[in-house]
Amino acid sequence: MPLILFTHPPGAYASVSMVPADDLVHGGRDIRLAPLPERRALLAAPDFPHSGVNERGLAIASMAIFDGGDTRIDPLKVTLKGSQMIRLVLDYAADVPEAIALFENYNNSSAFGSHYLLADATGRSAIIEYPGGDLDVIRSREPWQVATNFNVGHDDPEKNLRQCWRYQKAYQALKGSRGSVSPPEAMNILKSISSSDGHVTQWSVVYGLAAGDVLLSVARNYGELKKFKIKK
Numbered sequence: 001m002p003l004i005l006f007t008h009p010p011g012a013y014a015s016v017s018m019v020p021a022d023d024l025v026h027g028g029r030d031i032r033l034a035p036l037p038e039r040r041a042l043l044a045a046p047d048f049p050h051s052g053v054n055e056r057g058l059a060i061a062s063m064a065i066f067d068g069g070d071t072r073i074d075p076l077k078v079t080l081k082g083s084q085m086i087r088l089v090l091d092y093a094a095d096v097p098e099a100i101a102l103f104e105n106y107n108n109s110s111a112f113g114s115h116y117l118l119a120d121a122t123g124r125s126a127i128i129e130y131p132g133g134d135l136d137v138i139r140s141r142e143p144w145q146v147a148t149n150f151n152v153g154h155d156d157p158e159k160n161l162r163q164c165w166r167y168q169k170a171y172q173a174l175k176g177s178r179g180s181v182s183p184p185e186a187m188n189i190l191k192s193i194s195s196s197d198g199h200v201t202q203w204s205v206v207y208g209l210a211a212g213d214v215l216l217s218v219a220r221n222y223g224e225l226k227k228f229k230i231k232k
Contacts, residue, residue, distance in 0.1 A: 001020075003021040012091035013054040013091055013094070015091070016228060017052025017090060018203060053209060054230070057209040058093050058098075059118070060086050062083070063116075072134060073109075082111075086116075089102055095121075112130060124140070127145065144175070148166045148193075150164055170192075173192070174189070183206045183215045191217070213227065214230075
């Protein structure tokens with residue numbers, strides 16, 4: 001059960017983010033069916049975003065990867081979980097360079113469980129990965145960038161086409177349009193790579209970085225899109 005969360009913390013940026021609400025309840029059951037005491041876990045929702053965009057047009061999304069390994073921890077840095085890193089970025093980063101700086105200044109205890117796609121309203125983007133335990137930044141070479149569920153590294157992006165059919169389909173769609181797509185067109189790309197088997201797509205979301213618009217599909221219901229906007 002996805003939760004769309006609006007936050008406006010004092011001294012930080014307003015943002016909207018997506019939270020898998022059922023993950024906050026013991027056993028991952030439908031939070032709507034949980035008794036009231038268990039639903040109080042929703043108070044922790046701000047610390048568990050999986051993606052989001054803030055009022056400055058900085059967007060971030062995490063994707064699971066399955067490379068395994070150990071997380072490298074610098075004892076001189078504060079350690080945060082991956083979802084807490086997303087919250088930190090949404091609250092305090094105005095653009096991709098500022099977001100990268102935050103990743104560089106903190107340990108990420110989820111380093112080997114996920115990687116992150118960043119984009120901002122200027123058109124800059126980057127992928128944050130941790131191959132071998134060390135932070136690595138892959139900046140876009142084109143007016144688009146794609147990440148799915150594997151480390152993309154610094155190889156020619158077209159070499160990654162064999163790694164994942166979802167990556168291949170999204171990359172080729174964006175290459176064909178030179179990265180210029182409308183929100184409905186972007187949603188159609190997400191629809192084409194959504195999954196109904198195994199890891200079912202819980203939601204698909206398109207963030208409008210300049211205007212703060214959000215286009216959302218829940219449970220692959222692409223015929224009934226929901227629209228939201230950040231209140232600055």
